[in-house]
Amino acid sequence: MEHNLLDQIQSPDDLRRLTPQQLPQLAAQLRRFIIDVVSVKEGHLGASLGVTELTIALHYVFNTPDDQLVWDVGHQAYGHKILTGRRDAFDTNRQWGGISGFPKRSESVYDTFGTGHSSTSVSAALGMAIASKLQGNTGRSHIAVIGDASIASGMAFEGLNHAGVTDANLLVVLNDNAIGIDPAVGALKDYLTQVKQGRNPRQNNMIKSLNFDYTGPVDGHDLEALIRELTRLKGVKGPKFLHVITTKGKGLKQAEEDQVKYHAPGKFDRLTGEILAKAEDGLPPKYQDVFGLTLVELAQQNDKIIGITPAMPSGSSMKFMMEAFPERALDVGIAEQHAVTLAAGMATQGMVVYCNIYSTFLQRAYDQVIHDVALQNLPVIFCLDRAGLVGEDGATHHGVFDIAYLNCIPNLIVFAPLNEVELRNILYTAQLGLPHPIAIRYPRGRGQNTNWQLPFGRIEMGKAIELKKGSEVAVLSTGTIGNNVAISISESEKLGLFSHWHFGFIKPLDEVALHHIFTTHKKIITVEDGTVTGGFGSAISAFAAKHNYRLEVRILGVPDAFIEHGTVHQLQQYCGIDVKTLTDIFSEY
Template sequence: MDAVVGRSSKTPLLDTVKTPDDLRKLAEADLPQLAAELRTETIDAVSVTGGHLGAGLGVVELTVALHYLFDTPRDRLIWDVSHQTYPHKILTGRRDRIRTLRQPNGLSGFTKRTESEFDPFGAAHSSTSISAGLGMAVARDMSGGDTNVVCVIGDGAMSAGMAYEALNNAGARNERLIVILNDNDMSIAPPTGALSSYLARTTSSASYFAVRDFAKQLAQRLPKSWERRAARVEEYTRSLWQGGGAWFEELGFHYVGPIDGHDLGQLVPVLKNVRDAKQGPILVHVMTKKGKGYAPAEASPDKYHGVAKFNVVTGVQAKPQAAAPSYTRVFADSLIAEAKKDPKIVAITAAMPDGTGLDVFGREFPDRTFDVGIAEQHAVTFAAGLATEGMKPFAAIYSTFLQRGYDQVVHDVAIQSLPVRFAIDRAGFVGADGATHAGSFDLAYLGCLPNFVIMAAADEAELKHMVATAASIDDRPSAFRYPRGEGTGVQMPEVGEVLPIGKGRILREGSTVALLSLGTRLGEALKAADQLAALGLSTTVADARFMKPLDTDLIRQLAQNHEVLVTIEEGSIGGFGSHVLQYLSDNGLLDHGLKVRSKVMPDCFVDQDKPEVMCQKAGLSASGIVETVRSALQLDKAASAQEHRIRG
């Protein structure tokens, strides 16, 4: 008996299930008990690690039914976003590691192809499942296979345009594909008890498909007017009985549902019918409840969507007292202050009001806050439209999600030089969410765009000034980035000041080494300067504030008066350091022996860890900066040579 089983006395049936093969040996009557035990194990595991809770609890029965009926991993099971897959991981051979979720060297909080053969597609951003599933289905048919492809997508993810694009393409191709719409909030068409259950079973049955096909073939043999009339009758009938299902039918899907996603007595026969129907595509509408089976999560699904470690009995989360306000809260409060002065300021979020702080702004200005759903492309162009009419839009979007609207940033905002302000949250390493959510690339992908103003806050006071600065820029687009988590604890100014565009600041004067930081690595640069002073190296520390436009006067001064210039940023290759090097090269400032080094995030995707550890490993801490300076000046070689001479 392994350690997990030894700890658990509440899950005797689950203890017998190591993989879905074991699950499929159980009697159907045992599935409700298994689901209950799986829910208990999920709650217990997340209470230890923290992570996404509510979404996973909502799909426990669905997870059990899918693995019971489908031959996974041969059949492909694709989870959209995949933050709801902790029960899936427990059932697919990873229970012994489930308490390493989101920990260093532990399980990912999302599906990951390199982690398990039961994860055929890696996810973390939303609305990708149907596109990926359709690709798998086409590849299957091209190679003569017969596997099932099942995509599970939530109603929230269905608000993104990519999902509709995939539905449209799948319906037109008529590929055999199963889409499970996990509806836990939108309530497209709420189930109506026994009648709804009966309709779902009936419209997913083989006999229904046979009659439906016969009717279509008969209609094709009738005069055109009768064929059209028959089609309208079918459409009207299905619309009458199933509400939103007619819309999916118009896209070419056969619609089944809605069904109760927590009733295995409904789920199993319907999904079995769908599995055995060699037709496609089919959409199964499943109604679930976030946090199902855990009272605190059911009562507050928003607060228990993502949780810290918590007490299972009380539901109280172990959140340490913050020493300083979060950057997100500082942004929200600063934007509120600016909006009180300027009625043209509006705020836009793409389904992340809590995460971006715009829930706070929205309570103050409900008529000036717009949540457009998971639709970053639309969010950007919507902001551009607002800007054309003289409004001052702030689009608050995580760095990793703004990538999804990049073409709109280029085409609809930058080319037209529209004053859209991008508040880029979660810039840099984000910790437990790993590579999929890291804000690695925004400096690189925005920095190449002409006529953009790009700022990075060194601390929370600087962030307040940058919000005010962005509000004042009315002739071109701007962006300011800031990290996840708490600020540094600096004293906050009473009001945000408008910064001189493209001007940095010097915090410490020296003569040998220049450290030029962009963003929140400034504190580590100051620590590095102290350590370098102990080595006898006089060091200048400067805060660039702006990546674009560059403070060329400051860069020239640092280049001409120091032996070593080190740029420091929590961003990928191709960002701030690259722009500085371009300027130095173009202006002949590298011709006289200046040693230049750029400290950036590593050129690889970094798995989850604590942010401070990730920065340490990337060389973005004080010790890494000092080591870079020592290497540039070849101090280690000089010390070694001197020691050799002494010993010689």
């Protein structure tokens, strides 16, 4: 019977006690452990399987945590977590009260930098390296592990550009597997492919031209070669770059063959790799599919429509547009700033641009939204997927700040549909010609209705909708959280007291409706799935103060804190905006 080496590993110190000959056996056991847990508990699979040997080699050669290791994004850090004291807790990964799915400084001294968004590792590790030198710790190594999709991002290039003119003790390890969540795109990907195939002369190496000591490509599944090269590089001074070739999903046949699907496959059979089918017949559609399918329908009627996504064609369902109109749908890679300004440039030429970005990722292009779009009043249509609480990906991925950070921008319309039909209709309305740019926020997950592909209807700009009449308390909601509100009012058994208003337009607010509401009710409650600080409720309170209304305004939403990971229901419950909590609140009146 094979001895289980993994059971002996509580820290990298234990790992370093093994012989080099034992490491392939450990790699097989680590890979199997990840597959066994993720098959049941779900999570990100392919990336961590691809770097199993690299993870072992890095901790074997370097004296972590004194030597500082930064994992870009963190999708690939499961093996790292298991080897650094979190094996027994790994089955709580991404669950309420459990460990995070990404590196997290407060979780472990081995997680030197929190990395839920991509392309930050080079800058962070360089900052650590420069600080170590200033503090006289010249023997410490600093390693950034970054994927070929992430390194194409502007921020990664900024870090490389700076590192190349320092003598910092920095090692950048490029995990080159030609894919992020979706296949990598762009000229850099083509360049790396040429390097891997030996078709690019070494003298034209772009990394060497940035003053890095370049090594590679090296087989990322050959532990002996990895350890030999990492050991050599450990003794080399200044900025170094190791190009490692890996296979995403390595060790699970299906994950190797369908790397997009097995990035985060859900539950699957741990032995066969077969994804366990979910009963989806008759269910409402995912909001991302409402966007993707509606965009194709609109593009068939309007040849000026363009779709742009920064590396999320599958996650945003832009893939439907890319399949139907490949010349009019662009994946620009992990480059949110570029995506926004590219959209702005197209808008100057009369194109109707749907720029689809996850809410949390638009934060990375805030300057471009303000200066390149809103300041010039260019009618770009921002489609913010994953708005609100997104669930198990946690604090780095929740789209809870968008109302607050967009509401202060002049010229920008902000809209949150109640359901699939309204999302469909605002997408239609936007391409008819708006006087300003618009941000349309909608959640992750499924909607409310199966019968949503109805004839298009134009939405009147800036108008709120009264969903229910009541006499004393007005509940004002925005977006799909209004469905929780509707259920809660009906279950509170005080139906006659409550009116319910849906404010699809967060900006501009329907001031006519607000004056009516404030003069005909005794109390106001606002509900949103965004932060209460600077959000929709804050805007309602500001309206009340401006017009000297004295009514109590109770603001419900996401508190002024970073919300951790768990199911959407658990997180709504924590924030007090789930159906039961809202029902209890309404029953108090």
